[in-house]
Amino acid sequence: MKLASLKKGRDGQLVVVSDDLAWYAEAGHIAPTMQYALDNWADIAPHLEALATDLAHDVIPKHRFHERVADAPLPRAYQWADGSAYVNHVALVRQARGAEMPDSFWHDPLMYQGGSDEFLGPRDPIKLADEAWGCDFEAEIVVVTDDVPQGVSASDALKHIKLVGLVNDVSLRNLIPAEIGKGFGFVQSKPASALSPVFVTPEKLGEYWQNGKLHRALLVDYNGSHFGRAVASDDCTFDFGVLIAHLAKTRNLGAGSIIGSGTVSNRGADGGPGKPVSEGGLGYSCIAEIRMVEKIQMGEMKTAFMTHGDIIRIEVQDDAGHSIFGAIEQQVVTV
Amino acid sequence: MKLASLKKGRDGQLVVVSDDLAWYAEAGHIAPTMQYALDNWADIAPHLEALATDLAHDVIPKHRFHERVADAPLPRAYQWADGSAYVNHVALVRQARGAEMPDSFWHDPLMYQGGSDEFLGPRDPIKLADEAWGCDFEAEIVVVTDDVPQGVSASDALKHIKLVGLVNDVSLRNLIPAEIGKGFGFVQSKPASALSPVFVTPEKLGEYWQNGKLHRALLVDYNGSHFGRAVASDDCTFDFGVLIAHLAKTRNLGAGSIIGSGTVSNRGADGGPGKPVSEGGLGYSCIAEIRMVEKIQMGEMKTAFMTHGDIIRIEVQDDAGHSIFGAIEQQVVTV
Numbered sequence: 154m155k156l157a158s159l160k161k162g163r164d165g166q167l168v169v170v171s172d173d174l175a176w177y178a179e180a181g182h183i184a185p186t187m188q189y190a191l192d193n194w195a196d197i198a199p200h201l202e203a204l205a206t207d208l209a210h211d212v213i214p215k216h217r218f219h220e221r222v223a224d225a226p227l228p229r230a231y232q233w234a235d236g237s238a239y240v241n242h243v244a245l246v247r248q249a250r251g252a253e254m255p256d257s258f259w260h261d262p263l264m265y266q267g268g269s270d271e272f273l274g275p276r277d278p279i280k281l282a283d284e285a286w287g288c289d290f291e292a293e294i295v296v297v298t299d300d301v302p303q304g305v306s307a308s309d310a311l312k313h314i315k316l317v318g319l320v321n322d323v324s325l326r327n328l329i330p331a332e333i334g335k336g337f338g339f340v341q342s343k344p345a346s347a348l349s350p351v352f353v354t355p356e357k358l359g360e361y362w363q364n365g366k367l368h369r370a371l372l373v374d375y376n377g378s379h380f381g382r383a384v385a386s387d388d389c390t391f392d393f394g395v396l397i398a399h400l401a402k403t404r405n406l407g408a409g410s411i412i413g414s415g416t417v418s419n420r421g422a423d424g425g426p427g428k429p430v431s432e433g434g435l436g437y438s439c440i441a442e443i444r445m446v447e448k449i450q451m452g453e454m455k456t457a458f459m460t461h462g463d464i465i466r467i468e469v470q471d472d473a474g475h476s477i478f479g480a481i482e483q484q485v486v487t488v
Numbered sequence: 489m490k491l492a493s494l495k496k497g498r499d500g501q502l503v504v505v506s507d508d509l510a511w512y513a514e515a516g517h518i519a520p521t522m523q524y525a526l527d528n529w530a531d532i533a534p535h536l537e538a539l540a541t542d543l544a545h546d547v548i549p550k551h552r553f554h555e556r557v558a559d560a561p562l563p564r565a566y567q568w569a570d571g572s573a574y575v576n577h578v579a580l581v582r583q584a585r586g587a588e589m590p591d592s593f594w595h596d597p598l599m600y601q602g603g604s605d606e607f608l609g610p611r612d613p614i615k616l617a618d619e620a621w622g623c624d625f626e627a628e629i630v631v632v633t634d635d636v637p638q639g640v641s642a643s644d645a646l647k648h649i650k651l652v653g654l655v656n657d658v659s660l661r662n663l664i665p666a667e668i669g670k671g672f673g674f675v676q677s678k679p680a681s682a683l684s685p686v687f688v689t690p691e692k693l694g695e696y697w698q699n700g701k702l703h704r705a706l707l708v709d710y711n712g713s714h715f716g717r718a719v720a721s722d723d724c725t726f727d728f729g730v731l732i733a734h735l736a737k738t739r740n741l742g743a744g745s746i747i748g749s750g751t752v753s754n755r756g757a758d759g760g761p762g763k764p765v766s767e768g769g770l771g772y773s774c775i776a777e778i779r780m781v782e783k784i785q786m787g788e789m790k791t792a793f794m795t796h797g798d799i800i801r802i803e804v805q806d807d808a809g810h811s812i813f814g815a816i817e818q819q820v821v822t823v
Binding site (some may be wrong): 163192229230231232234255258263264265266267268269270271280282286303304325328331332333334335336337338339340341342344345399400402403404405406407408409410488 | 498527564565566567569590593596598599600601602603604605606615617621638639660663667668669670671672673674675676677679680734735737738739740741742743744745823
């Protein structure tokens with residue numbers, strides 16, 4: 154099934170969304186909020202599934218679903234931890250910063266604890282106070298868990314994935330080097346992230362969800378042009394089972410924990426950083442990567458970070474070209 | 489007023505606690521949970537204050553308050569960000585690790601985003617899977633905010649502090665160097681923290697709360713012996729206004745955000761690391777500090793990190809010797 158939260162108060166109003174994202178049915182009589190559903194998933198999910206079936210069979214009241222009025226499925230969450238499953242991305246960004254990447258990054262996942270007190274809705278603007286901060290998007294896959302026990306194995310962790318979605322992990326590139334240098338992770342360089350309009354159960358994803366990876370291309374359009382078409386299951390060093398197990402090594406994870414893949418990134422056919430979409434490549438899921446490639450190829454970074462008015466769109470489609478999670482589409486607005 | 493959450497479900501049951509911590513009055517008719525109260529603080533707080541007055545005047549039903557059955561005031565929260573206001577602590581710990589401390593740490597606060605999906609109650613055990621991880625306590629002050637706008641000034645930030653309390657920021661010392669080295673902050677080296685039985689409004693603290701600092705000694709007892717008596721307002725480089733403003737530089741903070749001071753740490757009378765309580769000093773608020781002092785004075789670290797059965801107690805008292813926030817008292821249990 155597919156779930157969304159309409160904008161209402163701090164936590165939204167839970168609705169079940171049709172597979173084609175055209176309709177929704179109110180789910181408030183089953184669970185008022187997405188967090189409540191996740192808190193009681195084993196009891197609640199069968200009722201939501203039944204509602205989704207009724208919606209598909211057109212036997213209950215339904216309403217038009219508009220992505221533009223959707224809030225983040227979890228407008229706030231108790232945990233947001235973002236991994237770096239695509240080590241290729243990390244290597245490129247480090248290279249761009251002139252920082253070395255330890256070999257351990259290939260077998261010990263990088264992960265940071267992010268701020269989870271506010272997630273932006275899929276059409277909410279990115280409010281930027283200072284363009285000099287170097288605002289970038291990062292297109293990623295996320296999963297949402299139920300309660301996960303400390304010390305869970307990577308294979309058992311996969312069973313705790315209840316929902317899958319997309320995130321735009323907004324990053325302030327020019328604030329990152331100083332925070333990395335302090336060693337304490339990101340506080341100022343990672344403002345609020347935006348989530349996709351709907352989250353989808355792994356079962357509903359069918360063959361697109363295998364071994365803890367999403368087997369689809371992430372469609373990243375920047376100011377109306379194709380910017381990234383990286384395949385989320387390729388060059389993915391750590392599946393979500395490994396990422397969850399890493400996070401849960403020393404503590405339990407509460408229901409509704411959101412875990413991110415890190416920026417989806419594919420290598421080029423030659424094993425190198427990969428070409429832009431305009432040159433027949435799969436492109437990039439963040440600006441920092443294309444800047445790195447520009448530096449390698451042309452000696453200087455040419456693509457600017459986002460400024461007022463720039464629009465980033467992130468989506469995943471099925472084989473028929475239908476949107477699976479709906480699209481994140483955000484415009485930068487200086488404030 | 490003083491507020492607590494009795495153990496009940498995932499978010500506890502909000503109660504108002506008498507100044508002497510002996511009694512509580514149910515507050516469920518005003519706000520079911522602490523988070524609900526913080527979400528609607530301007531409306532709710534006056535009613536809770538009235539209830540506290542009624543409790544003090546003994547004109548409403550009251551029940552015995554037992555710290556041992558209290559949950560964390562916020563058993564889970566949408567944000568936990570821990571600063572390092574006591575730069576002396578950072579300098580010592582870095583020295584112990586053989587790592588250099590940049591001079592910038594004296595004017596740019598260190599802060600990490602912590603896991604907030606589970607806070608332990610004040611008497612909950614520290615469940616430790618591996619003693620080799622080097623389990624340490626860190627006794628700190630915390631504040632809880634209402635909604636804080638992006639870009640808030642340090643002075644305005646002080647107005648957003650609604651509650652003050654204590655935390656034991658449990659740390660796995662032997663996992664920290666590797667995570668610091670990755671630059672992404674703490675994921676595995678910071679398991680769930682414990683909060684004090686009650687949180688207290690700044691107004692109720694009176695003269696003990698001035699300029700965003702708690703003007704009291706933090707009483708840290710380890711296995712029944714005095715271990716730390718550091719004064720929280722001394723050697724505090726960054727007050728809570730500065731810490732909140734640092735966190736809110738690039739984003740809003742949601743109501744119920746918990747911000748920590750970092751390990752409270754005083755220098756010695758000579759400006760050095762300070763003596764143990766047994767030698768007439770103010771001691772330490774974590775084991776890592778005494779180990780550093782031992783290394784300096786005796787050439788080797790002697791005090792071991794916590795193992796099964798060790799008990800840490802953290803408290804703050806008023807001038808009459810009465811507990812202000814109740815005591816955190818946790819025993820390590822290997823699991």
